[in-house]
Amino acid sequence: MIKLPAGNVLGLLARFDSPAALVAAAEKVRDAGYKKFDCHSPFPIHSMDAAMGLKRSPLGWIVGLAAVVGASSGLGLQWFASTVDYPLVISGKPFFSFQAYVPVTFGVGVLLAATTALVGMLALNGLPRPFHPVFYAEQFSKASDDGFFVSIEADDPLFDEERTTQFLISIGGGNVEALCRD
Amino acid sequence: MSAPITETPLLTGKHSFSGITAKISGIAERKAPVPWYLALGAALSLLLVLFGSIGFLVFEGVGIWGVNNPVGWGWAIVNFVWWVGIGHAGTLISAILFLLRQRWRTSINRFAEAMTLFAISCALIFPGIHVGRMWLAYWMFPIPNQMGMWPNFRSPLLWDVFAVSTYFIASLLFWYTGLIPDLATFRDRAKIKIKKVIFGILAMGWRGGNRQWRHYELAYLILAGISTPLVLSVHSVVSTDFAVSIIPGWHTTIFPPYFVAGAIFSGFAMVVTLTIIARKIFNIGDIITVNHLEKMNKIILLTGSMVGYAYGIEFFIAWYSGNMYEQFTFINRAFGNYAWAYWIMIFCNVLVPQVFWFKRLRRSIPVMFIASIFINIGMWFERFVIVVSSLSRDFLPANWDYYSPSIWDISTFIGSFGLFFTLFLLFIRFLPMISMAEVKTVLPEADPHHGVAHSRPGGRHD
């Protein structure tokens, strides 16, 4: 991990009063052209994706693929075990009794899909990630309680500590705070 | 399938976002109330009973149980099916009610999901220990070995292994996904270093940014979407343990949906029982209100009626089939040597839920508490009747025998409650027992159009 010198501004954080104010602020930040910003809230806010200009998450396709892979490997395992590797006649049924293989096929498909849903969500979110500049702000602990924040990161091309601070204040942000190690 | 016609508020009293955080986090942050310690003590004692019973089972073998020939399946399978069934309500609340946009679920889903996990844990004990040489239980999994053997994929007992373990893992992942934002709250509120580190690790660095929420919400929706067919499949697979055989009383096509309905029925009864206790001890009657309980009682009435329907249809078709073995089995259930168990089952599962037709009784805490306990007893007896009455009266009258449990059957079952309650009490003490992030969304101020002139009521979820 790179040790950053103290006092180096990594971004800005501003607090808003309500979900409605946060949605309005997100629209303005988006329209101002910022790309590396985020809106933090203790619960998901309906219509925030549109306000921030975010597309639908691709997770559905990933999980769908995992389900197909899981189900086919489940079926493949049963086919291999019962017809190729160790064929046994059981209650007079065919070696490849697809009827009887449905439950396990389904189970393995679901297992892989469910695991992928969580792991994929974390991966798309870049988690686990213990460190993030927003955690430098004392007030950020309210983001999981009743605080609504906009954060803009310093490596956004439009970022300028002075002007971005003014911008955040102009759109109604309170407690604007520079994120840096102290 | 959205909100009820008379729009009663989901929570009673006045709440704010921070108020909810403080109230629910407070349960885990304050010193635990005395009843909690008493309950934990009792639960741990029962847990010791479980360990003792299993220890003696390992030492002595399954001969200590009451199973005989022909009743080779006794309390172990009854307990297994019963506990798995209890678990179903949690997934129903967290997944199916989510898909149906029933926002009242937010107060109880965390709680019910935890109950699911602990109930499955209890259930998994029984197939694990009943195999005799339980240290070879891993043979149930398809692991390549020097004998070149595979498990029998055409056996419903193996389907069970896959269905129930998938169910456990998927429920755990679903539960954990729901917990992440709340774990972040606990992390942010933690005063002590060690708590901060533990919850910090568990929360994985959650920041509550909308860039995270958008993946998170879809992941939650997907997990709900796949848990729904999963929960239906699990008890269907459990029912095939019986139904694919040709034992009269077991081999009947209605078993899969009938088992699922029964599972949800008993699971909701258990949720009601536990909720009533928890809201009393922790004083959270304003978050889990009587309205929540009433809705659960309606689901109990619905699923109870489905179970009653299945009993009736089974009885009719047994007669209609003209098959003398089927006919005998059902007459024997109602009037044979296990008639006492049958009538307990009918009383608890068919008659008792009928009280919920009346609004006043549906909203009465004492009535629903007693009814929910009766239903749990009744559902245990349902499995007992299915397993034991059919086996004890086999095709060959020369094999007929009466089954009664031994003291070890009873102690293992009672001990399993120790495991269940120990886990449960630890959960409500150390983790957020109500989903704070989700409860906040049902407050009017959570709507981004709140206070804006053209407010659009409607569901949050997709």
Next chain:
Amino acid sequence: MENEKTAFRPILSGIFGMIAAGAAIVGLLLSGVGYFLDARQFLFSWLTALVYWTTIGLGALFFVMLHHLVGARWSTVLRRMAENLMWGLPVLAVFFLPILFHMPQAYSWSNPEVMAGDHLLTGKSGYLNVPFFTLRLAAYFLVWFVLVSLLNTYSNQQDTNSSASLTKRMRVVSAAGMVLFAVTLSFAAFDWLMSLDAHWYSTIYGVYVFAGSFLALLALMVLIVLQLRSRGILKNVITSEHDHDLGKLLFAFTIFWGYMAFSQYLLIWYGNIPEETVWFLHRWNGTWKTASLVLIFGQFVVPFFVLFPQAVKRMPAVMKAIGLWILLMHWVDIYWLVMPSLHHEVHLSWMDVTTLVGIGGVFLWFFQRGMRSRPLVPINDPTLAGSIRSLS
């Protein structure tokens, strides 16, 4: 608001009614000719068509009662449509008369000689006899008639009287009605369909028939909604949000139907008892095997994959196509349940079409009468405004 009021006005055009009446007259007349040419074929085609429309009517009754019971809001705008579809249900009782007059030709158990020579059937004679069959049939239709008229009467009253007691009354009727519905539908399925093969039995049969009937109703609702919208009717009332919800229900019940069908099949296949497997064997021989495959793929696999992606549920063209497809497959399903008792090979007859059109014409004529005689949505329902705006 004035705009909305006119939007709910009953449909004035009588063209659909004339088409339905014409279809009814032509279909019934031709079927009548068929009766004189080949009475057995006529009876079986007639039974298939009759059960087809009855199950759709029952699906509508279930939709309305479910709506009241769960206090749903999103479906309020669809309620009147389902209520109008219910109107045709009690009327269908009349069409059972030809079957009652020719019982022995349709149901072998009603033949005294067959009954006498078969001890299994003799054992069932307490249930399977013509007077009791007739009595039950009358009882089913009486129950449905009472439920349909009560729900429709209260609904009409609600249009002029916005008292909350009507909402409550409809809910009470639905609660009791649901219990009666489950019993009557199951036994009707046993009587009319399962007893065609009087030796065979399956406890899940009633639930299986229910799954198909609600699925078909949903498909029909999708079609009607989209058809109305393409003519500009209820355009801003039933929105793509409702399409989405209907699509999700259609998807869910496709899975539910598949679950029921597979449960029945797996348990019988696995148990492998001849007296049970014979039913599937009849449906897996010769050309019936093709019909079975059409059913598996048509009623489950195709709709499952078509309806799976989220975006599809808001595409009118695809939803129309899949709605029609599912309605067709429901007919294949009923045909598959009924016809193996008559033909050893799939044998399509022109009477299959004329009976379906004839009875369907009558059923849909009652539907359009409702659409023309009262507002298209329950205008005084307290949840209406919320329903119009509801988001999927």
